[in-house]
Amino acid sequence: MRILRVTLALLIISFNFFVGTVNAADTEEIYTGIxxxxxxxGEEAEFPIILNHAPNGLAGYYILLEIENENIATIIDVKYPNWAILNDSIFNDGSVLLKGIDLENEIKEESGNIELATIVLKxxxxxxxxxxxxxxxxxxxxGNLMTPSTKQSRILVLSNNSTVTPLVTPKTTPGFEVIFTIVGIITTLYLLRRVKF
Known part of the structure; x- marks a missing residue:
């Protein structure tokens, strides 16, 4: 009976441990700032890549960022935050492999909204x-592996002529308005004279 209780207790502890691990991992997410x-x-823009939560701090990362259709937009530069003293970018056909390492342990436990890099595209x-x-x-x-989820973003590129055309109400020239008014009055008087009450 005692062995059964000990076994059940161990199972409960193990279950709680694994459930806790999964839940913690689920709260970690990487996304772009857009x-x-x-x-x-021809327009250029930049946006950050952000890690929302680092419960046990952050030692470093390798992240691949890819523009699905490289003919629409291209990555022209990558900027890294001050904490990522050791960093590198490897560009390849519409994608870039990002590397950042926290040598001075600036990203502490329970840090949040951590900027990993800033992407500049055109x-x-x-x-x-x-x-x-x-x-x-x-x-x-x-030294533990982190497995944050990721979110994808979308880019829409418009031609320089893709502007909304305002709706303009046609205006009648003032001179013609006067003529139309006079003609209308004369016509009305003529009709009134012909109508017999």
Missing amino acids: KSLSLSL AIKEGETDIKLKVIRMTDDF
Whole structure:
């Protein structure tokens, strides 16, 4: 009977541990600072990549950012925050592999809204495309792997002539308005004279 109780207790502890681990991982998410972005042809824009929560701090990461249709927009630069002293960017056909390492342990436990990098892109063709993020490797300050979820964003590139045309109400020239009014009065008087009550 005692063995059964001990076994059940161990099962409950194990279950709570694994459930807690899964829930903690689920709260970690990487996303861009935009949900959707509209640009004109030739226009440049920048947006951050953010980690919402680092319960055990952050040691470093490898993240792949990809523009699904590289003909619509292209990545022209990457900027890193001050904490990522050791960093690198590898560009390849519409994607960039981002690397950032926290050498001085500036990202502490329970840090939130951590800027990982800032992406600078340029619109080169009219159309729409998605921005996708993939975590290649990310570790916390204890060397544990982090598996945050990711959110994708969308870019819309408009031609420089894609503007909304305002609705203009035609206006009659003032001179013609006077003529039309006089003609209307004369016609009315003529009809009244012919009508017999």
